[in-house]
Amino acid sequence: MIARLTEEERALALADLPHWTPVDEPEGICRRFTFTDFNAAFGFMTRVAIMAEKADHHPEWFNVYNRVDITLTTHDAGGLSRRDVDLAKAIDAVAG
Numbered sequence: 001m002i003a004r005l006t007e008e009e010r011a012l013a014l015a016d017l018p019h020w021t022p023v024d025e026p027e028g029i030c031r032r033f034t035f036t037d038f039n040a041a042f043g044f045m046t047r048v049a050i051m052a053e054k055a056d057h058h059p060e061w062f063n064v065y066n067r068v069d070i071t072l073t074t075h076d077a078g079g080l081s082r083r084d085v086d087l088a089k090a091i092d093a094v095a096g
């Protein structure tokens with residue numbers, strides 16, 4: 001069972017993820033990515049999808065043309081967990 005981060009753990013995690021914004025309902029973090037075109041955006045989504053499947057932890061996301069909005073939250077924990085933080089860092093690494 002994956003645990004929801006405490007208030008303090010959440011604050012520390014966010015300090016380490018400057019590009020991400022805390023959100024409520026669901027409690028999580030979000031970031032907007034903008035690429036040169038749809039092809040670049042979808043290539044990014046493909047890489048993230050492979051990482052998500054490998055981690056068994058999946059984003060909530062929206063794509064239109066060259067924009068990808070990603071929200072990370074852990075449904076099984078009812079909020080932000082370590083898995084969200086780890087996936088956010090992995091996503092930032094492939095975002096370019």
Ligand code: HBI
Pocket residue numbers: 056057058059072073074075076077
């Ligand atoms: N992805 N974001 C997120 N949150 C979950 O709780 C989750 C998931 N992917 C797979 C998953 N849980 C499995 O462990 C099953 O609970 C579906």
